[in-house]
Every structure is written in C-alpha cells, then in structure tokens.
Amino acid sequence: MKKKMLSIMLILTLVLCTGIPAFGNTVDENQVPVRMAFENESIPVGWIHDTKTVVIGSDNQLTMSIGSKTIQYDGLTYEMDYAPKLIAGKTYVDKRFFEEFLLAKVEGTTVEFPSFIATLLTNDYPSKIDIYQQPVEGEEAFLKALNAQTGWDFALELGKIGSTDMGFRTAGTPEGKEAADLVFEKYQELGLDPKYNTFKLYGWRFLDASLSVEGVVGDLPVVSAVGSKATPDDGITAEMVFVGTASKKDLEGVDLTGKIALVAADLDYHPWYSQVAHSVYLKGAIGLVYYCENYYSQYEGYEAFNVQDWSGIELDLPVLNIPKKYGLLLKDQLVTEGSLATTLVSKTTIDENADGYNVIGVIEGQKYPDEFVIVNAHTDAYFTGFQDDSIAIGGMISFAEAIQNSDYSPDRTIVFLSMDAEEFGAIDMGTDWLIGSWNLVNSDDFIYTGKTVGSLTLELMAYEGAKEFEMRASDTLHEFILNTAKGFDYEAFEGLGIVKNEISNMSDEFSIALQGIPTFRTNTHSFVVENIYHSQFDTPETTSFEKYQECLESYGSLLLRMDKLAVHPYDLTNTIDQYNSAVDYDKLVALGLGTSLKTEAEKYSDIAQELYFTNALILKMYDQAVQSNLDTIAVDEKIEAYNQKMRDTVKTIIVGTTHLAGESVAFELPFYVKLYNTLSTGIAALEEGDGAAAAKIFNALPASYYADYNEYEVWYHTNIDNINPKNPDRYIYWGEDIKVQYIDHYTMTRNLDEKVAQGDTNYSAEIKIAKSFLPQVESNLRNAYRDDLAMFKAANAGAPTEEALAIIDLLN
Secondary structure (H helix, E strand, O other), X not given: OOOOOOOOOOOOOOOOOOOOEOOOOOOOOOEEEHHHHHHOOOOOEEEEOOOOEEEEOOOOOEEEEOOOOEEEEOOEEEEOOOOOEEEOOEEEEEHHHHHHHOOOEEEOOEEEOOHHHHHHHHOOOOOHHHHHOOOOOXXXXXXXXXXXXXXXXXXXXXXXXXXXXXXXEOOOOHHHHHHHHHHHHHHHHOOOOOEEEEEEEEEEEEEEXXXXXXXXXXXXXXXXXXXXXXXXXXXXEEEEEEOOOOOHHHHOOOOOOOOEEEEEEOOOOOOOHHHHHHHHHOOOOOEEEEEEOOOOOOOOOOOOOOOOOOOOOOOOOOEEEOOHXXXXXXXXXXXXXXXXXXXXXXXXXXXXXXXXXXXEEEEOOOOEEEEEEEEEEEOOEOOOOHHHHHHHHHHHHHHHHHHHHHXXXXXXXXXXXXXXXXXXXXXXXXXXXXXXHHHHHOOOOOOOOOOEEEEEEOOOOOEOOOOOEEEEEOHHHHHHHHHHHOOOOOOOOOOEEEEEEOOOOOOOHHHHHOOOOOEEEEOOOHHHHHHHOOOOOOOHHHEOHHHHHHHHHHHHHHHHHHHHOOXXXXXXXXXXXXXXXXXXXXXXXXXXXXXXXXXXXXXXXXHHHHHHHHHHHHHHHHHHHHHOOOOOHHHHHHHHHHHHHHHHHHHHHHHHHOEEEOOEEEOHHHHHHHHHHHHHHHHHHHHOOOHHHHHHHHOOOOOHHHHOOOOHHHHHHHHHHOOOOOOOOOOOHHHOOOEOOOOOOHHHHHHHHHHHHHOOOOOHHHHHHHHHHHHHHHHHHHHHHHHHHHHHHHHHHHOOHHHHHHXXXXXX
C-alpha cells in the first residue's frame, strides 16, 4: 500500500471527510464528494454531527473527521497528508485518497472501486485485528500446559556448564558441545526427532586470568577478552601505564613499547574493544587491561565485567577486562605513580578449526507440513548467560513440552533451532558473531527458505526491572505482532511497551532474515544492556520468573496464531513506503538513470496495497466460513498456493532491500545516492574556495566520526578492510555482499581540516582525491539501481494478486 504521503509507519492512507469548517468554500478539481462516491457503489455513508465525522461501510469500517488527517479503518488508525473538508454542507476529500489508498479509478466526481473494496465495506466481517486477537483452536489448552518452570530449570542446568567457575560456554569448546548435547537429549525426550548441524569455526576458550599490580594487595578480578591470545603460563611482567581512552589524542607522542596499557574504554570512540587493543598495539604495548567507561557494565557499584565479541584485527596481544570499580582504583594510582610493575596472566586456548553444533528439532504440521514456523535461541554464553540465552533455550523446551502435553495439533511444522556461535566464532573481521546461524542457513539442513511463515528469536528477556513487555518485528510482520500483542492481558508487566519496526544484525534473527524470512524478536531492556549484559550479573537473581512466564505465554500465543491463520498475516506496504521515502528519484533522473525504477516501485506499491486489502478480506471470509462450519477443503489448496507466492514475493523484497551500512540495516541505493551527493557537494565547495564548508560536508561522510579518535590503521581496518566485500582474502560470513562500501576518505578529510585551521586555501590535492572516489561510488550506485529494478520487476511478476481475487470469488 502507498504510504508515501504518510508520516507514520503502518499507515493505510485512509482519509475521508468530516468535521470543522472548511478553509475556503470552493471545490477544486482534485476534491471528490465523499457521500456520492460511496453511495454510488451502494456503500453506506453516515454522519455524526457532534464530532463532524463521516462513517462509511455497513459496520462503520471506515471513519474520518472534517479537518483531521487521521482516519480509522478496520480497527487501525492512520495518518494522511490531507484532511477532509466541509464545503456547502458536503464532505470532500482529495482524490488521492480514492486512487492511492482505495485503488479506485477517478474521473471527475465519478469513482469506480475495485470489487474487493466494496465487499470489505458492505459486509459485517470482524475486523482483522479482532481475528488477530482471537485465540486459536488449542491455544487455551497449550497455555494451561505451558510450564515456565521447565524452561527455568533447564536454563539452570545449562548455566552449570562452563570452562571456569564463572561460566563461559563458548562455541568450538568442550562446553559448547556439552550444551548442544544437553539440548539434543531434551529434544529426544520430547519427541522432536533432533539432528545436529555441525560446522567449522574459530574456537576460543577461557580458562583463567589474573592481574597482580605493585602496591595492590591480592589479585584483582579480571577475565580475558573474547578472542584474545594467551600469555605464557607465568604471564608477562611489565610496567603498567594509564593512557586514557586510547584515542588518537590520548596516544599522541606516547611510546608503549614493552608496557601494559590500562584503558578506560569509551565506546563513543571505539565501538569494539578490539579497536582499543589495536590502538595500543600500534604503540608497542605487550598487554592491555580495559574497563568500561560507559554503555556497558555500569551496574551499581561498578563491579560488573563486560566482554564482547572481538570484531576486529587478529592481534598477538593478551587483553583483560577489569570491572570499572577496580579500573578506577588502578587509574588513580597510575596517575599518581606514573607506572606500576604488573604481572598479567591470561589462560585461553584457540582452535582455528573447531566444531560448532546447532541442534534442530521439529513437531510436524498436520495440515501444511511443508510450511514452517521457526523459534530459535542460542546455547553459547559469556559467564552463565541466564538471560543471554539460557532461559530462551529453556523457553523453547517449555513450548515443545506444552505442545506435546496439550495435544495441540499444529497446522504447520514447528521448528526449534538451538544455535551455537551466536556470540563469537571467527577472527579478523567485523562480522565474527552469528557464525552458527549463518552456517546453518547456508547448509543443506536448512530446508525452510521460501517455506517459512515467520521466525521468532528469543533472547535477553524477563529482566526483573523491566516495566513493559517489549518486542521488535520486521516490516512484514510488524502490524500483526503489534496489534496481536495489544490484545494480551499483562500482569507481571505493566502492559505492552514499544514494538520496534526493525530487524537487527545483533542476533540470529538476521541470518534467518537474510533468507527472506519475516522475523520478530524480544526487545532488550536498556538497563540490561547498560548494566548486566555479558557480565557475571546476568543471573537468575536479576531475572523475574513471573515475567519469564508471561513472556512465554505471549510469545507462545503469537507462534500458535501465526501457525493457525489461514493466510499469512503479512503487510507488504511497510517496506515499499519506507523505500519510496528514502529514494531521491529526481536525483536518479539527473544521473541519467531514467524513471524505470520509479515506475516499477510505484507498481509494486499498488500491488502491495491491493494485497493488503485482499489478504485481509480472505482472512475475514475464511474466518466466517469456519465459524459457520462450512467445508473449506476446496479453498485450502488454493490458499496454500497463494501463501507460497506471498512468501516468494516477501522473500524477493527482504533479500533485495536488506543491506548494512556499518552495523545499521539500510537501503543500498539511497546510501550511494547520498554518498555521491555528499562528495559532489563537497567538491563544489572546494572548487569555490570554501574549505570550511567542504570540511563540514566531508566530515559527514560515513565513518568520519571515528576518524577523529583513531589513527589511520585502526580506522582503515575497522571501516574499510573489515567490511570490504571486494577483498578476496576475507570471507565475512553474513556481511558478504550486503555491506555497502565506504570510501577511504580519512587522509583527505584530516588534511582538509588542517588546511582550514591553518588558513591554507590550496585545495587542489583534496579536489583530486575527492573526484577519484566518484567513479566507484557511481558504479556502486548504478549496480544498486540495477539490482533494485530487477527486484521490483521480479516481485511484481510473482505477486499473487490474481490468486487472491480467485480465492475471494471462491469464498463468495
């Protein structure tokens, strides 16, 4: 559906008319009388005088008020860019409402609606939202059988597996295999017919660490940084010095040769600890101890550790993490003393050809066994990882147990994916997590691409301090997830909180999404991230059992309703509305690319809008048929074929539009258009002699921010070499082919900044460098244009519009 004129995400441009005195009393050629338009099609129209509201449809399905850009349709609220007017006692609305929202043909004041619009507005069907919020057959029994204690207890058992007393069950280690075996055995017990999916990875195992510092009584609490190298058994002994945040400014003129650096890791300057390590390594450091200055491990008392995936260059450098409380004590002593004799011990092992273990379990569907609903979580963890991700694995166990004990009969096959190496599994790249799920989705065992209704990723839920139940969902499922969850009763939580419209590359949902499968996921409470995430405080004590139980009930209901709905609860309009808002079509024409992409995108927008209505109509008509005990066998086969084409269309769009700019999901074409515009504008400013303006423009280039805080080698490896898909020596797993390419503007931008500061107006070198970037950026832009054009053509050709109308005719 077209929402290009709307500012809210799930906007169905539904604007009718009613209310407040009109601005002016003349009717222009773009305004259409509302009552005449609908009544000519035998669609009832009413008027509520007190609120100046027009009500349309046999059950008031569509309402609009005079002067208001807000409309309501089928239980949902939408925003438009125009409002109905009251002129000479009649309600008028812009013809775009009829053309772009209701897909009607407008000639003057004559409006011809598609047959499915008239059907929707002249029958007393339940609203789509009412159907979403209606428990499905077997759901009540499932919820009664759902035992959160089973999942909780399993999580406690999983948490006992660790390479140290603090935990750590990382992929490619004996602990990783033990965790997978525990899941496998439980799957067997529950009758899920489990199988291992094995893969190779870079296995890192933590065994022990210690830090002894002159003048400090006893060993300080430390853990080894994930992916970092071991010391000799007796450690390394050297002088420790404090070097601030290890930013470019802090390290200017500093020689760390033969020394151990203490760093207050500021993630505003270095988003990954590997970049801190790289910075001090280049200055000669032989060891690093860091504490988190911000964002992570800020738990009360500052006693929390924090480790993250390495996500950077492989270094022969032992690295330890120390809680902020003790890091600040060391900092104070070092500021006073200058340096302190230190012995650092890090005991880790590395297996560059280790084995990882995903586990697959299934409960076969009875109606559509070759269609799937996926739920997934991961077994590997830092520390004991109770919320991340032990109780999520336990949650899958509880779901499977409840299905078996309640005799719930799934229509579609329910797939339980236990993932390994979600946290870490590769080295020398920015994409070293999700290695287990990426290997799985690219293996022969992953038979679910193009056949899966949706996938739920469970992770980091039930924090004791969370006030509201929160989620996130991809474009295709967002409307369904949001509005279904609005119908749940909440007791442990105060209610439903934010339901973000996004996918993230920070969990296994991303590997699955890259197969074109719609996803949804738990949304992590901000306090968890800032305080206990990847620390020793991710424990049962910081987790609420009551909230865990309510999470499982809510997610379980969402899974069952996704399974039982006759047609998939998809909204194809969301992505195309965002895409059209992001793309500068005029700029594409100016670049000589023509209007073909705009034409195909507009065609897809119309198709998505039509399917928004027809998909809902099929859902309503099918529900009515079931409630009336009518035989649906004849239509079920057609619905099965229709659903397959819907999934194919959705897959085409998800795969074609999902790219990464750094670590953010982004559209590829708008990225390159913006990059081309930025370079062109900056070059023009330089040619006009305005260096200050050009510097401001160029400092908005991708990754410019980090250039202020990192030496070139660190910046280059992080932003160019780490993510450059053209580098033949580096396979970057799920980042391959989807990461947009940044340009190596560091030297140009820094030199320009210096020239502006010094009053040097000779910008010839900077102009030459900036112009040298344009051909590659333009090439990338044109390739992205070509890919998007092909994507929309494929989606338009395969979209099941005719199949939808045939099913509607059959149900009639």
